[in-house]
Amino acid sequence: MMDNQFIKSTLDGWNQYWFASRAARCVVPLRVAICVTTAIWFASFVAGVDAWFGEAGILTPSLAAHLIAFGELPTWQYWSPLWFADSAIACKLWLFAGIVLSMLGVSGWGGRITLGILLAWVIAWAHRILWLAGPSEPALVAMLAYLVLEPGPSLRKCFSFRDATLEESWTVGCALRLVQTHWWVLVAAGLLTQLSDVVWWRGEAVWWLASAGRSRLLSASQLADSPSLVNALTHGVIAVQMLALWLLTVRSSRWLGIVFGVLTCLAIGLVADQMIYAILLASCLLAFRPSLR
Amino acid sequence: MPRKSNLRSRVAQAEANLQSPILDRDAWADAPNLSISPRARGFVSLVIVLHFAAVLVALASNLAPSFLQGELLRVLSPYLTTTHQSYGAVAIELTHGDSVDFPVVVQIQTDAPNWIDCDQTLMGHNSIGSRWPILARMLRIISVDAPDDGLLSEVAVQVVRYLEHSGVSEVSAVRFMQPHVLNFDEYDSVRNESMSLADFEPEVFFSAKVVRDSENRLGVVPEQEAYRNSPVSSKSQLGKSTQP
Numbered sequence: 001m002m003d004n005q006f007i008k009s010t011l012d013g014w015n016q017y018w019f020a021s022r023a024a025r026c027v028v029p030l031r032v033a034i035c036v037t038t039a040i041w042f043a044s045f046v047a048g049v050d051a052w053f054g055e056a057g058i059l060t061p062s063l064a065a066h067l068i069a070f071g072e073l074p075t076w077q078y079w080s081p082l083w084f085a086d087s088a089i090a091c092k093l094w095l096f097a098g099i100v101l102s103m104l105g106v107s108g109w110g111g112r113i114t115l116g117i118l119l120a121w122v123i124a125w126a127h128r129i130l131w132l133a134g135p136s137e138p139a140l141v142a143m144l145a146y147l148v149l150e151p152g153p154s155l156r157k158c159f160s161f162r163d164a165t166l167e168e169s170w171t172v173g174c175a176l177r178l179v180q181t182h183w184w185v186l187v188a189a190g191l192l193t194q195l196s197d198v199v200w201w202r203g204e205a206v207w208w209l210a211s212a213g214r215s216r217l218l219s220a221s222q223l224a225d226s227p228s229l230v231n232a233l234t235h236g237v238i239a240v241q242m243l244a245l246w247l248l249t250v251r252s253s254r255w256l257g258i259v260f261g262v263l264t265c266l267a268i269g270l271v272a273d274q275m276i277y278a279i280l281l282a283s284c285l286l287a288f289r290p291s292l293r
Numbered sequence: 294m295p296r297k298s299n300l301r302s303r304v305a306q307a308e309a310n311l312q313s314p315i316l317d318r319d320a321w322a323d324a325p326n327l328s329i330s331p332r333a334r335g336f337v338s339l340v341i342v343l344h345f346a347a348v349l350v351a352l353a354s355n356l357a358p359s360f361l362q363g364e365l366l367r368v369l370s371p372y373l374t375t376t377h378q379s380y381g382a383v384a385i386e387l388t389h390g391d392s393v394d395f396p397v398v399v400q401i402q403t404d405a406p407n408w409i410d411c412d413q414t415l416m417g418h419n420s421i422g423s424r425w426p427i428l429a430r431m432l433r434i435i436s437v438d439a440p441d442d443g444l445l446s447e448v449a450v451q452v453v454r455y456l457e458h459s460g461v462s463e464v465s466a467v468r469f470m471q472p473h474v475l476n477f478d479e480y481d482s483v484r485n486e487s488m489s490l491a492d493f494e495p496e497v498f499f500s501a502k503v504v505r506d507s508e509n510r511l512g513v514v515p516e517q518e519a520y521r522n523s524p525v526s527s528k529s530q531l532g533k534s535t536q537p
Binding site for chain 2: 014015018019020021045048051052055056057058059060062063066067070071073077078079122123126127129131132133134135137138141142145168169170174178181182185186189190193194196197199204205207208209211212213214220224227230237268271272274
């Protein structure tokens with residue numbers, strides 16, 4: 001009897017978490033933010049296209065083949081139409097088309113079809129850049145995939161206050177939960193990886209970021225007089241991540257968790273230099289809003 | 294009495310009307326309104342579990358995969374790689390203060406024998422558009438964990454080709470160098486002038502001569518470390534036994 005109750009409550013909790021219906025418009029701010037981030041991501045490559053993919057670019061298809069072979073994986077898994085059109089012009093067109101698709105995604109025009117094409121566009125570019133990809137690419141692909149499940153109504157419908165935007169669906173709740181869960185997993189993985197090295201326990205990590213020129217905000221000269229500040233910032237980065245992860249799971253403190261989530265993103269983007277990753281994670285925090293039905 | 298109860302009920306009704314069903318409740322807290330069939334729920338649940346299991350394997354393997362994680366990644370790679378969910382030494386930890394987290398500078402020699410730092414616009418590590426630090430990190434990891442002169446050579450060739458195409462005069466040698474990143478005490482010593490930056494040797498983890506064939510196609514010949522070179526034999530010793 002107790003076991004049956006436990007199984008039933010577990011299944012009810014699972015269903016409540018993943019399949020509760022929500023109003024379609026709940027996902028619109030999230031979609032807008034993630035698609036804007038996608039546009040920024042595409043735009044970030046434009047300045048370096050000639051250097052990496054041009055006529056005398058560094059990341060030639062032959063070098064890319066060597067990198068893929070080094071990873072001992074089949075080449076088909078790195079599918080991309082750009083392997084067949086290797087020129088700076090093709091890459092620039094791909095990037096500009098990606099920006100246009102992102103803006104269409106922002107507007108909600110085309111719904112799932114637009115977002116599905118955008119998802120494929122992002123993956124194709126991520127495969128072409130190969131070892132130039134950082135932590136933002138896998139996260140961006142995942143978030144776009146979740147939005148394909150439920151993109152929400154278009155902005156035009158939202159601004160016209162149509163009742164259709166209040167229609168409830170399990171896909172809305174599921175998409176939001178997928179984004180929430182993935183965000184939590186990413187930040188938790190980053191935190192655990194940080195704590196695997198003593199520099200974060202000893203309060204030195206921010207110094208290494210600044211001294212190596214890997215901090216957007218801080219430099220060694222700014223920190224040289226304040227070892228306590230270095231320690232405080234390092235421990236603070238750990239603390240805000242822990243607090244964000246905990247408070248976001250507690251319904252009553254969800255807004256406080258979002259505040260610490262924003263601080264986490266500021267740490268990743270400014271104390272370190274992973275700006276696009278930080279922007280993406282900040283966008284995903286919109287999924288945590290205590291939403292309207 | 295009837296008037297008071299009427300008044301109370303009317304007040305209660307008015308309050309109920311004022312309360313908007315939309316604004317009043319935390320939507321996440323209420324009992325689920327499940328609009329999905331149990332079979333579809335089961336299928337979607339399975340997909341969710343498998344997806345996040347794969348993502349967790351990828352993230353857990355990012356830093357230093359075990360043999361088991363390597364095998365799991367091999368099995369999951371058709372999903373993880375094709376959907377670009379795979380990780381591999383991605384810097385989700387921001388920094389560990391290791392050499393792989395430090396900047397890599399490409400230096401070249403042209404006509405003059407001194408080494409020149411390459412254009413930092415490409416190699417710069419504080420630009421939102423620069424991807425060099427990410428590639429440099431991977432090259433540094435390879436040089437430490439799985440030295441592959443062939444891969445580093447090919448990157449070097451492409452870098453030289455790009456630089457010459459950008460207007461740099463003919464390159465005769467190229468190397469990947471990591472300047473020494475000062476720890477807190479070292480920085481203090483340099484600032485106090487008790488030490489100088491010249492006291493800290495950079496680390497060169499790849500160095501090569503640039504060669505060109507008859508059709509002016511580029512290649513590089515990596516410089517071998519001294520212990521990897523065979524000793525030069527004099528002609529008088531050729532063919533003689535090496536036993537004492």
